[in-house]
Amino acid sequence: MSSEMLENHVFDEIKIGQSAQITRQLTQQEIHLFAAVSGDVNPTHLDAEYAEKTRLSGIVGHSMWSGSLISSVLGTELPGPGTGYLEQDIKFKQPIKVDETITAKVTVKKKIKKDKTVIFDCVCTNEKGEIVADGTAKVLAPIRKIKILRPDTPMISVHGKYHYEDTLAKSREHDALRVAVVHPVSPSGIEAVADAVTEELIEPVLIGPKDRILDAIKESGVEGADKWEIVNSEHSHDSAKVAVKLAVAGEVEAIMKGNLHTDELLGAVVPSSSGLRTERRISHVFLLNVPTYHKPLMITDAVANITPDLASKVDICQNAIDLWNVLFEEEKQRLPKVAILSAVETVTGSIPSTLDAAALCKMSDRGQITGGDLDGPLAFDNAVSMAAVKTKKIVSSVAGDADILVAPNIESGNILAKQLIFLGGANAAGIMLGTRVPIILTSRADSIRTRLLSCAVAKAMAHARRQGKIK
Secondary structure (H helix, E strand, C coil): CCCCEEECCCHHHCCCEEEEEEEEEECCCHHHHHHHHHHHCCHHHHHHHHHHHHCCCEEECHHHHHHHHHHCCCHHCCCCCEEEEEEEEEEEHHHHHHCCCCEEEEEEEEEECCCEEEEEEEEEEEECCEEEEEEEEEEEECCCEEEEECCCCCCCCCCCCCCCCCHHHCCCCCCCCCEECCCCCCCHHHHHHHHHHHCCCCCEEEEEEEHHHHHHHHHHCCCCCCEEEECCCCCCCHHHHHHHHHHHHHCCCEEECCEEEEHHHHHHHHCHHHHHHHHCCCCEEEEECCCCCCCCCEECCCCCCCCCHHHHHHHHHHHHHHHHHHHHHHCCCCCCCCCCCCCCCCCCCCHHHHHHHHHHHHHHHHCCCCCCCCEEEHHHHHHCCCCHHHCCCCCCCCCCCCEECCCCHHHHHHHHHHHHHHHCCCCEEEEEECCCEECEEEEEEEEHHHHHHHHHHHHHHHHHHCCCCCC
């Protein structure tokens, strides 16, 4: 039988003593896949440090992984396609360690003609010949001959933990951040605040029409929310102005968007008369956990600056660099790698963003941008793919390994970030910088993880400002 084909054995063809087997290696990826499918996240299988302290002295595979190998033999080899699995009685004799090779073998023990069922002896052994599991299985044998092309195995990739878990954990070391929550007048808005309060990230000050806020609290069912501080305001625009005033007066250390449009909130923040501006241009940073990328990735600016000029891009770069240095202090032995994006990796007069990229890199060389390692122009593939870098023979300390991506304009930055979020499965935290307090921009569509990480980022920035590490 061709390995590309699956051919079954109907009931009448099956003989007592007939056997079939498959051999497979248990890798760490196999363990992660089994955990993802089964939901069994026992740390014995996934946490090396924890597993080392158990009586098993290290990570072991899920016991039922060997059971799944038996199922695989029965479903693809003997009897093969058309088999109905009825019963399995299996005993697990010893744990299976990572990288052990296991052979699962089934042997026909008994045929029951009345209902066309077959009972198999099943045994799983390791490369030393030791039995790791054995038992019996009862199946409903196929009665119609089948020979079909073997289906392709689904393409699945396994990725490690979210890069931000450490950031979230570190943020808990500091006191909860006093945050002005602007216009939280829906149950979902109250629930978002409650999640951050539960994680000890924020101490909320709710700003908005008091009656509407209390109605939202009641509808949300969040216990204790009625004891949070409420500052009454007339409407959403007024709520934003009140939040800015509290921030300027030092009564809150961050502002969090509630149930109002982003432009309403920024309308109160952006004017110089607000008192919340610094000497820097206001810019936004997405901090993303991209499953297919090997480390955290920042994208700027995808929200605030539509067509930034060179001077604005200087501030955009500096804001992002400062944020990276706050969040990843443990990596202070190196500078964040900043890729200035364009459509190509060469300086071209007909593409203005390449000229800006070249100027930004020279300004970094001259100390006008500090704390980062800049290179550009770089096309997106050259910024994040080492394979692309090698193919194009680009010599760069940044290319293929960027920490920060600086978009040439808001369209490209916004499209890139949302592609990674909605098609690439990325989690993203969003924060506005260049103001005297960080501004947390969350959306109703954001996941709980995104909201919490946005609060954690703001908390880290506020703490760094208290210590004088950033302006």
